[in-house]
Amino acid sequence: MRGRFITFEGIDGAGKSTHLDWFADALRARGATVLRTREPGGSPLAERLRGLLLTEAMSITTEILLMFAARQDHLDTVVGPALARGDWVLCDRFTDSTFAYQGAGRGAGGEHIAMLERWVQAGLQPDRTYLFDLPPEEAARRRAGARAPDRFEQEDLDFFGRVRAGYALRVQQDPARFVTIDARQDIAAIRAVLQGSIDTLWA
Ligand code: TYD
DSSP states (O other), X not given: XXXXXXXXXXXXXXXXXXXXXXXXXXXXXXXXXXXXXXXXXXXXXXXXXXXXXXXXXXXXXXXXXXXXXXXXXXXXXXXXXXHHHTOEEEEESOHHHIIXXXXXXXXXXXXXXXXXXXXXXXXXXXXXEEEEEOOHHHHHHHHTTSSOOOXXXXXXXXXXXXXXXXXXXXXXXXXXXXXXXXXXSOHHHHHHHHHHHHHHHTO
16 A cells, blocks of 8 residues: 655644644554654755754745745655655644745745646645644743744744644645644543544545
8 A cells, every 4th residue: 555645734832742742653553664864954964954944034935935946855854755656744833834824924925836736746745734723822832941942933923823723724735635633632632533444435
């Protein structure tokens, strides 16, 4: 059976990385070959671009173009080859993050991002996206004291409110791709949702 391309999304502090680790193990337990990766980053060049994106001040246009430059390299050198081999690719963030953070959060809108999405992805879309949804106030409480915030994590509640709304719009545009998870639930409840949805990936 061919692998699947699965992405995890949500505002900073929603807890998706913890669940991603568990999800990768659950797939491996079922015999899948799993590649766990992330954006921005995931390849040597894209990780260098990530370093710039998370620390350097830049215009919103530069930010969007660097996100997609990193994405292009990641798709060319890591994700594409893995999917061609039949591996399962689990990616911590993908283009929905660009629509949510740059498009909605920073107010760039979706038009140019949609253009770059068509160009860079050439029709490739995740088979499924898990969206960890959380009110911005709760996410901020969870992030508090975790570690030094990066350039995005320093943004205020209004910014994360817009990011959350940006994600909701993406779900509305392509509801079949998304599983939205209420991230206020405890870890066991969220795992139960993920476990239940794993079976449907084999369908
Ligand atoms: P992430 O890896 O989730 O952060 P962490 O290392 O704290 O788990 O994501 C890094 C940041 O990049 C996050 O704040 C969201 C941001 N981001 C965008 O703004 N646009 C994008 O297209 C992507 C992929 C990430």
